[in-house]
Amino acid sequence: MSDCPRELHYTDSHEWVRLESDDTVVIGITDFAQHQLGDLVFVELPDVMSGLEKGDELAVVESVKTAADVYAPITGTIFEVNPQLESNPGLINEDPYGRGWICRIKPENLDELDELLDADGYQKVTAEENEE
Amino acid sequence: MPFIPHTENEIAEMLVAIGANKIDDLFDEIPSEVPRADIEKMCSGMSEQDIIRLSAERAPNYQPGSCFIGAGAYEHFIPSAVWDIVTRGEFYTAYTPYQPEASQGTLQVIYEYQTMMTELMVMEVSNASLYDGASALVEAVLMALRIQKNNSKKILVPHNLHPHYRDVLKSILDYHPIELIAWEYEKETGCVNVSQLNQFAKDELAAVIISQPNFFGCVEEVDTLTNLAQEKNALVVGVVNPIAMALLKPPGQWGNNGADIACGEGQPLGVPLAGGGPYFGFLCCRKKDIRQLPGRIVGRTQDAKGRDGFVLTLQAREQHIRRAKATSNICTNQGLLVTAATIYMRMMGGGGLQSVAKKCHENTEKLKQLLSEMDGVKIVFNSPTFHEFVVQFENPLSDIVAVMKKNNIQPGLILDAHYPELTNSLLVCVTDTKTMQDLEKYCMSVRVKEKAGV
Numbered sequence: 001m002s003d004c005p006r007e008l009h010y011t012d013s014h015e016w017v018r019l020e021s022d023d024t025v026v027i028g029i030t031d032f033a034q035h036q037l038g039d040l041v042f043v044e045l046p047d048v049m050s051g052l053e054k055g056d057e058l059a060v061v062e063s064v065k066t067a068a069d070v071y072a073p074i075t076g077t078i079f080e081v082n083p084q085l086e087s088n089p090g091l092i093n094e095d096p097y098g099r100g101w102i103c104r105i106k107p108e109n110l111d112e113l114d115e116l117l118d119a120d121g122y123q124k125v126t127a128e129e130n131e132e
Numbered sequence: 133m134p135f136i137p138h139t140e141n142e143i144a145e146m147l148v149a150i151g152a153n154k155i156d157d158l159f160d161e162i163p164s165e166v167p168r169a170d171i172e173k174m175c176s177g178m179s180e181q182d183i184i185r186l187s188a189e190r191a192p193n194y195q196p197g198s199c200f201i202g203a204g205a206y207e208h209f210i211p212s213a214v215w216d217i218v219t220r221g222e223f224y225t226a227y228t229p230y231q232p233e234a235s236q237g238t239l240q241v242i243y244e245y246q247t248m249m250t251e252l253m254v255m256e257v258s259n260a261s262l263y264d265g266a267s268a269l270v271e272a273v274l275m276a277l278r279i280q281k282n283n284s285k286k287i288l289v290p291h292n293l294h295p296h297y298r299d300v301l302k303s304i305l306d307y308h309p310i311e312l313i314a315w316e317y318e319k320e321t322g323c324v325n326v327s328q329l330n331q332f333a334k335d336e337l338a339a340v341i342i343s344q345p346n347f348f349g350c351v352e353e354v355d356t357l358t359n360l361a362q363e364k365n366a367l368v369v370g371v372v373n374p375i376a377m378a379l380l381k382p383p384g385q386w387g388n389n390g391a392d393i394a395c396g397e398g399q400p401l402g403v404p405l406a407g408g409g410p411y412f413g414f415l416c417c418r419k420k421d422i423r424q425l426p427g428r429i430v431g432r433t434q435d436a437k438g439r440d441g442f443v444l445t446l447q448a449r450e451q452h453i454r455r456a457k458a459t460s461n462i463c464t465n466q467g468l469l470v471t472a473a474t475i476y477m478r479m480m481g482g483g484g485l486q487s488v489a490k491k492c493h494e495n496t497e498k499l500k501q502l503l504s505e506m507d508g509v510k511i512v513f514n515s516p517t518f519h520e521f522v523v524q525f526e527n528p529l530s531d532i533v534a535v536m537k538k539n540n541i542q543p544g545l546i547l548d549a550h551y552p553e554l555t556n557s558l559l560v561c562v563t564d565t566k567t568m569q570d571l572e573k574y575c576m577s578v579r580v581k582e583k584a585g586v
Binding site (some may be wrong): 004042044047062065066067069 | 229281423448449453454
């Protein structure tokens with residue numbers, strides 16, 4: 001069973017969302033996702049200050065064997081991206097919920113967080129994918 | 133099997149063994165009334181190009197040195213060894229193998245091709261080739277738009293770019309939200325109009341295409357154009373003739389920062405005209421943009437035991453992994469033609485390519501000079517040219533072409549179908565395959581007609 005902290009929100013496309021005290025949210029991909037992708041070699045980061053709709057392509061993570069899109073879990077404006085991923089994309093493998101964060105978004109409407117999965121809900125998603 | 137001549141000693145030994153005094157005695161059998169060749173009078177030696185030309189001249193139904201049509205496909209001398217090596221069993225496949233790493237030789241050839249293309253273009257990276265020059269340009273434009281992300285969708289397309297390239301751009305990009313803007317050329321110079329580029333606001337253009345030399349053979353002022361375009365945050369896409377790059381400034385050195393993308397038709401590098409194809413396209417870019425570069429890329433690495441080896445690299449951009457989101461799904465690479473180009477470039481070397489380019493240019497200048505001295509003949513544009521130029525005649529072009537045809541000369545491309553404003557004009561190309569006699573024969577044919585017209 002992969003690690004999924006209880007205080008985070010999740011999507012069924014394997015992003016996690018953490019609400020910060022300043023009402024911004026930090027976004028990354030889950031431990032399950034990094035494990036499925038394998039060693040990451042490149043992350044294509046979004047432009048800071050660009051606006052996104054929920055479900056838009058946010059970033060691309062590329063491993064030695066595949067590449068996958070990361071989707072925006074919430075509508076808002078990109079505030080900050082993790083500059084360390086440019087030189088060290090492996091941070092996502094090492095610490096997906098910490099130093100491997102992808103970007104910080106200022107959400108338009110925090111109520112959208114309620115539409116996301118909690119840790120239990122996300123574990124059901126990963127359990128189903130494992131069965132497949 | 134290699135040719136190993138006998139030594140003087142071996143010949144002497146053999147003569148002793150058969151009881152002859154000298155080699156000529158062996159031919160005593162031939163009746164004296166049969167004429168004998170005098171070996172002493174044979175010429176000492178000719179270059180491969182000259183001997184092929186001589187043989188061709190003696191063959192019936194074929195006139196070497198008679199084709200003066202270029203317009204995107206160019207006749208150059210190709211050493212026989214090039215295609216002799218290409219057609220060896222080890223190389224003779226059009227495809228990158230499905231288990232690529234099992235074919236180290238094929239990958240090494242592509243790696244060397246990429247290395248030589250980046251050197252010729254002075255660009256940081258090259259892919260393993262594309263389908264042809266026109267589709268390479270389309271890929272370059274799509275790539276430029278991806279690099280520019282969601283900014284402008286306007287592309288400035290010179291009217292003096294090859295008309296077929298403009299057609300292919302239109303066909304493929306028509307259903308994208310992309311605006312192709314026609315960039316006019318100046319009537320006197322044949323080069324693009326700088327002030328038109330100047331009128332665009334900063335960030336208004338996603339990319340600017342520069343053709344060097346342009347379709348009329350004219351040399352563009354690439355430094356000025358590149359700097360001006362990049363000041364406006366437009367990417368510069370250079371469409372270049374690879375042979376010309378041995379003489380002219382390569383795209384990586386245009387302006388202060390170099391062109392962003394270089395592409396073009398690879399046919400001049402060792403690929404025969406062959407009735408229009410197959411040819412190959414090349415595409416080079418900056419290393420920082422490599423993930424937007426479509427097509428295969430071969431990299432060099434080391435295996436678990438530390439031995440050097442070649443691999444297909446950065447495959448996550450490609451269609452078999454990224455599916456619909458690949459950088460391109462029509463990025464056919466032309467493995468066999470790339471093999472020919474690699475062997476051609478290796479055989480010629482940098483100096484060899486330069487001397488081919490020089491010979492083309494000098495021959496062109498000679499014909500231009502000869503024609504400009506004739507009455508009723510006008511060189512249309514006053515810019516310097518590489519190996520092609522536009523010439524306009526006072527007398528009806530159809531008459532001149534008819535005389536030329538009678539003399540087995542294809543005098544050039546008739547331009548009015550593509551450029552209605554260039555009436556009675558030909559686009560004439562002179563490459564390294566032409567001799568002074570060919571040029572004189574060309575002028576003679578024009579003169580015959582001009583006289584008849586008086």
